[in-house]
Amino acid sequence: MSVYVGNLSYQATQDGLTQAFSEYGTVKRVQLPTDRETGRMRGFAFVEMGTDAEEDAAIEALDGAEWMGRDLKVNKAKPREDRGSSQGGWDNRGGSRRY
Template sequence: MSLYVGNLSYEVTQETLNTVFAEYGSVKQVSLPTDRETGRLRGFAFVEMSTDAEENAAIEALDGAEWMGRNLKVNKARPREDRGSFGGNRGNSGSRNRY
């Protein structure tokens, strides 16, 4: 399981996130997703820590905390939803949109 960290500054790096979360335990991995088209950070990250207790300590301390000019949102990450294929049938009785 990992933590979702939202409302991040676009100036954040893996190193700075690692430093902040290391205060609450052992950080196993930091992931900073980027936009596929622009390569720009998307404003959130995932942080994986060694134990649930460490994750809970980080949530308790950092959720709502101000960091780099923003109030962080930190919680347990939810599993990614299966969004299906792009442009699929949206309940139109088999009809397709034509462009």
């Protein structure tokens, strides 16, 4: 499991997030997703910590805290939902799905 960090400054870095979260435990990995077309950071990150207790401590301390001029939104990351659908409708190419 990992921690979702939202409302990040676009100047946030992996090193900066690692430093901020390392006060609450071992940081295993930091992901800063970027926009595919522009390469610009998307304003959120995922931080993987060593234990659930460390994640909980970071969430407790950093949710709502100001960092780089912004109030952070920090919580447990939710599993990624499958964007595919087996229901009828329009596909992303503008055509109707056939069954």
